[in-house]
Amino acid sequence: MPITVPKPSRLRQTLLRTFAAVALAMIANACTHLAAVDSNALWKIVDQRCVPSQQATGTPGQCTLVDLDKRYVILKDIVGRSQHLLIPTDRVTGIESPFVLAPNAQNYWDDAWASRLYVEESVKRTLPDNQLGLEINSQYRRSQNQLHIHIDCMHGNVSDALARHAKDTPGEWHWDTLDGQRYRIMRVTSLAQANNPFRIVARDDRDSEAMAMQTILVTGAGPSAQKDGWLVVNSALDVDNGSGTAEGLLDHACRVADGG
Numbered sequence: 001m002p003i004t005v006p007k008p009s010r011l012r013q014t015l016l017r018t019f020a021a022v023a024l025a026m027i028a029n030a031c032t033h034l035a036a037v038d039s040n041a042l043w044k045i046v047d048q049r050c051v052p053s054q055q056a057t058g059t060p061g062q063c064t065l066v067d068l069d070k071r072y073v074i075l076k077d078i079v080g081r082s083q084h085l086l087i088p089t090d091r092v093t094g095i096e097s098p099f100v101l102a103p104n105a106q107n108y109w110d111d112a113w114a115s116r117l118y119v120e121e122s123v124k125r126t127l128p129d130n131q132l133g134l135e136i137n138s139q140y141r142r143s144q145n146q147l148h149i150h151i152d153c154m155h156g157n158v159s160d161a162l163a164r165h166a167k168d169t170p171g172e173w174h175w176d177t178l179d180g181q182r183y184r185i186m187r188v189t190s191l192a193q194a195n196n197p198f199r200i201v202a203r204d205d206r207d208s209e210a211m212a213m214q215t216i217l218v219t220g221a222g223p224s225a226q227k228d229g230w231l232v233v234n235s236a237l238d239v240d241n242g243s244g245t246a247e248g249l250l251d252h253a254c255r256v257a258d259g260g
Contacts, residue, residue, distance in 0.1 A: 039145045041144060042085070042146045042148055043144075043145070043146035046063070046087050046088075047089070049063075050062055050073050050075070051068070063075045064118055068089070071088060071089045072086055072106065073089060074087075074115050074151075075087060076118075080253065081252070081253065081254055083119070083151065083152040084118045084122075084150075084152070086112040086148065086149040088106070088147055091146070092146065093139075094147045095137075095147070095212065095215075096139050096212035098208060100147070100198045107196055109149070109191045109198070110191050112134045112151055112218075113134060113225070116134075116151055118151070123257035127153065127256065129228070130159050130220040130223055131153060131159055131220075132151075132152075132219065133152060133153070133154045134217065134219070135216070135247050136148070137245045138213050138214055138237060138244035138245065140213065141244040141245035152254065153250065153252075153254035154219055154250060154256065155250070155251040155255075156251075156255065158179065161178055162185070162219065162221075162233070165185050166221045168221075170229060171187075172186065178249060180241075181241055182239055183234060183246070185233050185234075189229045191218065197218055200234075201232075201234050205236070215235055215236065215247075216232065216233070217234075233249070
């Protein structure tokens, strides 16, 4: 059977296409690697792309939303179908920063809770408030040195476990085990002022070193947070069988949206 040899022009085109595909793959891998090793990657997206785009064109660029007045952006995370991040437009390293406890600090938890609508838009359905959660990692369990609050769905079994705290007396801590680790849980009737989760946790962890070890998760105490309140879920690296991250209580596959 005769062998067909591509004409020079076709061969050149084939080589060019192959080279382009390889180059694109290398660029994609390089970007992924950069995001993995660059602890300032989120800050660069906010400060160098999203905010300048909003200021120059009135559009958020790579972000979903840029709120210049409240000084935060919402960014769709590359991980998961529905996960979004709230990120300040000010340089704030994380949970340990005194900035989050300043008298005039923006209440990022209120803003993040209002932004749960972007999770619902991603899964194309409305979810009960106790199936949605906000979470921040400790300094020692995060990859990025710019404060960011994860906004996503809760694992269904975690929501079921937290239901036993739906009627807790507001303002009181109760210890529980979730996903094999120890957390303390407080029901609150708002996320504002003294009930700001940063301020609640800081009452017992007064310096930045203690706050650096904390993780906080917030979810609805029931289907309607306005009616049922919220649960502030807290653990730390210095707690017996505790954790510096509550992100595992969130489900980035958002199976609850599919009835799972």
